[in-house]
Amino acid sequence: MxxxxxxxxxxxxxxxxxxxxxxxxxxxxxxxxxSYADAVLHWALLVALLPLALFATFPDLLHWATAFVHEPWGDEAPPLRLIVLFLLFKTISAFLVAWAIFRLPRVRIAITxxxxxxxxxxxxxxxxxxxxxxxxxxxxxxxxxxxxxxxxxxxxxxxxxxxxxxxxxxxxxxxxxxxxxxxxxxxxxxxxxxxxxxxxxxxxxxxxxxxxxxxxxxxxxxx
CATH class of the missing domain: 3.10.310.50 (Diaminopimelate Epimerase; Chain A, domain 1)
Structure with missing residues (x-):
């Protein structure tokens, strides 16, 4: 200052x-x-793709996660729909968290x-x-x-x-x-x-x- x-x-x-x-x-x-908004967006999108990459690499982890969410509610929701919603939720959550963190001034400069x-x-x-x-x-x-x-x-x-x-x-x-x-x-x-x-x-x-x-x-x- x-x-x-x-x-x-x-x-x-x-x-x-x-x-x-x-x-x-x-x-x-x-x-x-x-503002380096493009750098923030690029890194947030990269982090958002990590859950998809993780579940694609370890399919059993995806089955375990969806079963953990699905079983308490019975068999009303089709498994495919549940998997899509689960992946969508994970992707959006990862993006929002990463975007909030990367917008911090020092972090924004560091990732650029x-x-x-x-x-x-x-x-x-x-x-x-x-x-x-x-x-x-x-x-x-x-x-x-x-x-x-x-x-x-x-x-x-x-x-x-x-x-x-x-x-x-x-x-x-x-x-x-x-x-x-x-x-x-x-x-x-x-x-x-x-x-x-x-x-x-x-x-x-x-x-x-x-x-x-x-x-x-x-x-x-x-x-």
């Missing part, structure tokens, strides 16, 4: 970094980048493949950049630092002009500082350190000329 002090720390870091560069730095923190989480964080970062940062500056020099808390994943997205001069590897130290702060339980400090390092990179390629106005607010945006 980010505190008021964290917001102030990041805002100060953005202001300081932008005194050294014509670039504009935007910071956005999201609780998560996706790492590649999927990374891809969707990147997609969300680009969307946020396009809405709030891209081409919002006269010199096309905006940079977005995007952090998704649930996935503990960060992305740096930059305008075309910056991408043409700065390779992705140059953001490495900033990403490392950010993740180090998160692991240490100090996300605000990690973000502020990352902003300063982003400022160092921008100052190298886009030094401050005094002619580029401050076109974006120097603050952390928490979605």
């Amino acid at each position: 980010l505190t008021v002090q964290d917001h102030e720390l990041v805002a100060a870091a953005i202001g300081e970094a932008e005194t050294r560069t014509d670039g504009e730095i935007s910071v956005v923190v999201a609780p998560e980048s996706d 493949p790492h590649e999927t989480r990374t891809r969707r964080c990147r997609r969300r970062a680009i969307m946020v950049f396009q809405v709030g940062t891209e081409r919002r500056t006269a010199t096309r020099s905006g940079v977005l630092l995007y952090l998704s808390m649930a996935e503990r994943h960060a992305e740096i997205v930059a305008d075309e002009l910056i991408q043409s001069k700065i390779g992705g590897e140059e953001w490495g130290e900033a990403m490392a500082a950010l993740l180090a702060g998160i692991r240490a339980g100090q996300p605000g400090q990690g973000i502020a350190d990352a902003v300063r390092l982003i400022g160092d990179v921008l100052a190298t390629h886009f030094p401050y000329t005094g002619t580029d106005p401050n076109e974006m607010p120097d603050r952390l945006i928490q979605l």
Whole structure:
């Protein structure tokens, strides 16, 4: 969780970094980048099929289970109908229980493949950049630092002009500082350190000329 002090720390870091560069730095923190509802559904369906697989592998277990339910009620219900209803009940019950468990935030993140989480964080970062940062500056020099808390994943997205001069590897130290702060339980400090390092990179390629106005607010945006 980010505190008021964290917001102030990041805002100060953005202001300081932008005194050294014509670039504009935007910071956005999201609780998560996706609901991963498809992953929850896929795993719940898989669990729902387990009773069917179990009874198909061990038919005697199915006969024992249906007999246990059927015998106290006599012979009114046809065995085939009882078996179908029994399997249907087991399948639906397994699905509902699994779906409820897999929807828990930490479980939902854990069952989603790492590649999927990374891809969707990147997609969300680009969307946020396009809405709030891209081409919002006269010199096309905006940079977005995007952090998704649930996935503990960060992305740096930059305008075309910056991408043409700065390779992705140059953001490495900033990403490392950010993740180090998160692991240490100090996300605000990690973000502020990352902003300063982003400022160092921008100052190298886009030094401050005094002619580029401050076109974006120097603050952390928490979605």
